[in-house]
Amino acid sequence: MTKQVHIIPVGFDYERLFQPISQGKLEADQVYLLHSSREESDEEARRLAENMLGKLEETFDTVLGIDVESRTVEGIFDFEDLYPYAYDMIEKQVEQGNEVWVNISSMPRTVAFAFAIAANSLLVEHNDYRNQIHTYYVSPKDYLVTEMIEQLRKEEKFLNKHQDRSDKFEERYNEVSDIISQIDSSGVTQGAKEMNDGLHIEFPTVPSSDLHDFEKTLLHFLDEIESAESISSLAKKLADKSEQNIDQDSFKSKVQYNINQLVEKGFVKIQEQKNRHQPTLDTVGELWVNTHPEQNPDKINN
Structure with missing residues (x-):
């Protein structure tokens, strides 16, 4: 049910x-x-x-x-x-x-x-x-924070009139006045908190579903080795892992083509290092690998 x-x-x-x-x-x-x-x-x-x-x-x-x-x-x-x-x-x-x-x-x-x-x-x-x-998503009927700010402003006016009554009134007036001043200058939040070694988090686009088997194999293999010195190196390592009789030149061309396709789809990025093109997973590629278990890991001639 x-x-x-x-x-x-x-x-x-x-x-x-x-x-x-x-x-x-x-x-x-x-x-x-x-x-x-x-x-x-x-x-x-x-x-x-x-x-x-x-x-x-x-x-x-x-x-x-x-x-x-x-x-x-x-x-x-x-x-x-x-x-x-x-x-x-x-x-x-x-x-x-x-x-x-x-x-x-x-x-x-x-x-x-x-x-x-x-x-x-x-x-x-x-x-x-x-x-x-x-x-x-459900929108709130009222925002209580605006009502709280309104009450703080009323409290500030009240304390300002009576702050000469005692040190506590003056101290409280200064505290409330300082909070209102911060709200007027910064809004209801203040500053940017450091997270993930920076001050922002980028949300990736929705991964494409248009992936064929060999592209999936490449994504899982890149995740396994983390990065390759070059696309040629990636092709050689993948061919060696398969332990199959593979024509190296044609297989390298196949890897090159499919890596380019994965770059266009946003799953892989190429880092330039000393005239070498080093393929590695982009954020979308990492997310895809983490949510899609590898199927038939030894089969690469798809």
Whole structure:
């Protein structure tokens, strides 16, 4: 029997993660709540996230009577790990005959984008999944942060009038005034956090499904050896591994052609090193290899 399965990454939101099911048109038989360990977050962020998770567990289980399971997601800014995790989780549900609904309204965008791109990748690769995988977003009715800022401005005016009453009033006025000043100059966030050895994460495009067997062999072999000194070296290593009687010149040409095709499709990149063209997996290639086990690894003459 087909189940309606919802995968819901949890951040600092509550109502918009369950109301589409409790009050909207969506049905749910199973809900997976994904949450971060947030070991590096400050105490208030951890408290709020844990509170939202607890409330959602109770709402889905006790109030709505839906089977709910919570899972911890590590490395919420490591897209290279998040994407295979999302891909595998969605694919397993679909293979069981279930219909999957992915709510990308909450949690860090790295998690939401990983699940959205993984869902799209599966749809591109498997046209028959189109009625089984859905990605949806729920817009908040109100943004409480704007109301909080409004209240802070009122508090600042009040404290300004009474700061001469005591040092505590003056100290509190300075604290509130400083926060408002930071909001006015930086918005509701401040600075860019370092992650993955940089200040940004690039989200790759959805991998193409148009790969034939030899291209797949090349991708898995490049993953195995990490990189090759040249395309000629790649061809020789792959031929040696096969232990088959192969014409080296024609095989080199075949590898050259298919590597060029993989470069055009975005799976492989070529690094120029001392007049040599060194092929290596691009991000999309790495993601593809991590989500597609190698089939018939010794067969290369396809």
